[in-house]
Amino acid sequence: MEAEQTTRREAAIGAAGCLTAVFGCLAGFAAWLPYGRRALFGGFEGETNPDVLWLGLPVLVLSGTAAALAVFVVVRGRWRTAIALVAAVAGLAAIGYGFDVLAGPPTTRHCAPSC
Numbered sequence: 001m002e003a004e005q006t007t008r009r010e011a012a013i014g015a016a017g018c019l020t021a022v023f024g025c026l027a028g029f030a031a032w033l034p035y036g037r038r039a040l041f042g043g044f045e046g047e048t049n050p051d052v053l054w055l056g057l058p059v060l061v062l063s064g065t066a067a068a069l070a071v072f073v074v075v076r077g078r079w080r081t082a083i084a085l086v087a088a089v090a091g092l093a094a095i096g097y098g099f100d101v102l103a104g105p106p107t108t109r110h111c112a113p114s115c
Contacts, residue, residue: 013076020072021065028064032057035102049103056101063092 032052039052070085096102 017072020068024065024068025061028061031064032060052102055099059092059096059101063089
């Protein structure tokens with residue numbers, strides 16, 4: 001009987017972890033969406049920036065997932081795993097800032113004063 005309860009508890013914890021990862025992924029996508037829409041469909045004179053799709057989307061989705069899982073493992077009391085996930089989020093943030101993954105298309109601020 002005890003083995004069955006342990007198996008059910010582990011299954012419930014695993015399902016909660018998967019749901020946490022899905023919600024983190026959706027949060028990352030929601031954070032990317034305003035930048036992605038502006039960079040892909042907006043812009044000055046129809047210019048687009050596809051780097052927001054190829055670089056920005058994966059960075060924000062992975063960061064959202066890692067951040068949500070970091071909170072999940074902190075709640076479970078696994079500090080080493082949480083520190084590793086926080087380091088992963090910091091690394092992804094550094095990549096994001098380094099490559100300027102949320103840069104939109106050129107706007108009128110780059111235009112000459114006659115515009």
